[in-house]
Amino acid sequence: MQVRTAYWKGFKASAPLLLGIFPFAMIVGTMAVAAGMTLASSFGLSLFVFAGASQLAIIDLVGKEAPMFILIITALVINMRFLIYSAGMAPHFKGLKVKHKAMLSYLLTDQAYILGVSNFEKGAEKSQGMWYYLGAASALWIVWQIGTAAGIFLGKGAPESWGLDFAVPLSFIALLVPTLKNKASGFAAATAAAAILLVNSLPMNMGLIVAVIIGVASGLIISRKGDLI
Amino acid sequence: MSPWIVWCVILVVGLGTFTLRSVFIFVLDGAADLSILKRILYFVPPVVMAALVSSSLLLRDDLLVPGPGLQRLMAGLIAGLIAWKTRNILATIVGGMAIMWTLGYLMN
Numbered sequence: 001m002q003v004r005t006a007y008w009k010g011f012k013a014s015a016p017l018l019l020g021i022f023p024f025a026m027i028v029g030t031m032a033v034a035a036g037m038t039l040a041s042s043f044g045l046s047l048f049v050f051a052g053a054s055q056l057a058i059i060d061l062v063g064k065e066a067p068m069f070i071l072i073i074t075a076l077v078i079n080m081r082f083l084i085y086s087a088g089m090a091p092h093f094k095g096l097k098v099k100h101k102a103m104l105s106y107l108l109t110d111q112a113y114i115l116g117v118s119n120f121e122k123g124a125e126k127s128q129g130m131w132y133y134l135g136a137a138s139a140l141w142i143v144w145q146i147g148t149a150a151g152i153f154l155g156k157g158a159p160e161s162w163g164l165d166f167a168v169p170l171s172f173i174a175l176l177v178p179t180l181k182n183k184a185s186g187f188a189a190a191t192a193a194a195a196i197l198l199v200n201s202l203p204m205n206m207g208l209i210v211a212v213i214i215g216v217a218s219g220l221i222i223s224r225k226g227d228l229i
Numbered sequence: 230m231s232p233w234i235v236w237c238v239i240l241v242v243g244l245g246t247f248t249l250r251s252v253f254i255f256v257l258d259g260a261a262d263l264s265i266l267k268r269i270l271y272f273v274p275p276v277v278m279a280a281l282v283s284s285s286l287l288l289r290d291d292l293l294v295p296g297p298g299l300q301r302l303m304a305g306l307i308a309g310l311i312a313w314k315t316r317n318i319l320a321t322i323v324g325g326m327a328i329m330w331t332l333g334y335l336m337n
Contacts, residue, residue, distance in 0.1 A: 048243030215276030
């Protein structure tokens, strides 16, 4: 199989996911503008951070005028899962040039990881697998950028009475439900949901981080080794 | 919030996220034992999302508010059902928005 074939195979494999990604990207763009971010920084967020859930959290906190370090910590905690993906892809990208590793890393997302790693697990040869991953990851990147840009321009025109800001909690719900895979994750989620009601009034919007720590700790306590994943 | 603070956040989070994405790709030579990290990170997505959903549906200015937030709460619960049945972000958002608009129309 040629390089170009592998690239397009990956590109096409991401197509079903793109149907969901595009409207999600639009929501993120729309919300950024609605939260009072400039057009440039709304787009810069997608370009530099390129991770939907953390972008929404940043937008939410910008709207609440939270202090800078809270925004940074919250976003990075949400993105900590990339460590696992990074470790998962590392053996497959061994020996590549630094600049190529950097680009493949920048494009690493939940969806690109899942597509890329399952292709390697099916026995893809190293270079073909890398091109397949690049095809999927770059398709996701393109659609994410176009979607946010579309949302940014749509967001400028949407009247407040439409209540479009409600799309943010709705997208959190859509992201939450698939993560509730078993009793332990359900328990941890419920604990965090209850905890934030108590700690949300902590100064500087620290509530979210505190609730997350409580929720994760409760999950670790309730679950036993081997129950997970 | 001033644009330059937002830009600082974007650049720091951008750099931090890139570091999270690339660190093992750059430093790992073989497979790593990440079982403890995996156990912790396993809980991060459900916990973060649950906390965000809970605070945005149930709280206004740090207080539990049923009144004006009621239609959003009901729409949110039904959106949760839609998410559970469809596993589709778009269907959840469109469904939830439609229910909120309908309830708003009926209640006013």
